[in-house]
Amino acid sequence: CLQSLSFRSMDARRQDIALAHSGTCDWLFETCAFQCWRDRSRLSQHNGVFWIKGNPGTGKSTLMKHILEHCQHNLEGYTVVSHFFNARGDPSEKTALGMLRSLIYQLITETAIYERFIHLFREKQQKHGPREWEWRDSELKRFLRDEIKCRQSEPHVLLIDALDECSPAHVRDVVGFLEDLSIESTRAEGSLNICLSSRHYPHISMATHQELVVEKMAEHNKDISRYIRDKLTKRNAEIEHSMLEKASGIFMWVVLVVTMLNKAYDEGKVEGMHRKLREVPSDLEEMFKMLLSTENPDKHETVLMLQWVLFARRPLKPEELYYAMLAGTSPDDLGARDWSRITPNDIRRRITNSSRGLIEFRQSQYNPLEVTAQFIHESVNDFLLRNQRLQELDSTLGSNSVGISHERLKGCC
Known part of the structure; x- marks a missing residue:
């Protein structure tokens, strides 16, 4: 039952986010915006919704992780659940369905909810068989909405980070669903608090909410x-x-x-x-441009490494990225080197240096030996794909940088 909701990277983004630097972030809990959000007597001003907005790279996710830990430790009697969208992660990390599965998985650890969910689970099994089915957005939305309605007297906090990293096809649907939850809870005099974070773009909003802009504080x-x-x-x-x-x-x-x-x-x-x-x-994007434009005798290697992280169908292990880069830049070396002398640390240092520090390594929470390469921030991905930045780095890509990049990667295989 629980496995039908779980997916391998469900907690990965939250785990990847660095803890707040010592002595930082606590100011948020003293702001008028946060205090108003926590004040149920002022519910008509915000419908229980607190929305943190900020420019790329301001530290919104670190702030959201800090809020999550604060709520878990200080809001006695509350059920606190969270989801951290991740545009660089697996498909389930950036869809409405992934969010719903994650939230409900956390909620049904409580016995009463589990018993109601297992009834729905068994109905699915009886209808479709033990394995040949998947959850759909609509049925999980209905279950989550019904549970919050049934438990109006029990306070809940939902924290949803990086709405802008939800896939474009789903983000408005997610915001609309969360707004409906907040309105229904307010009308029923329930105890639901929702905390969201996003960039200023894409411009999506709710009619009633409390807002804080990070860079203005x-x-x-x-x-x-x-x-x-x-x-x-x-x-x-x-x-x-x-x-x-x-x-x-x-x-x-x-x-x-x-x-x-x-x-x-x-x-x-x-x-x-x-x-x-x-x-x-x-400017952060101009910083990326400077890092990548600084004198670089191995620019072809840098560009190819960036292309692999941008366009590979799944996140690559450091070793896979390293060998894929060599296959495209120095194919003769693949058969000539003594690979037993190349250590994992050598490979990671090469990737960090070639990418000018824009690629980092993500460790699996389930297996510490399972590591993949990703950009240090979603803004790197945005920078490379917007305004023909890839073509600026490599003029041979022409006007079809994405298509030619895929052809180049295919040639490495």
């Missing part, structure tokens, strides 16, 4: 300042102030720049830290 900039102070190897007030000004609230930008400046310091280029900071663009 002064406390968010204080978090960034704290991170810079704690993470910079060489403390420098001028550099710290300049970084805060250029960051414009984008935490991902800060993380990348801190890494660059620490590398310069480790190489003894203390005087170069100021110059490096002046050269770095303040």
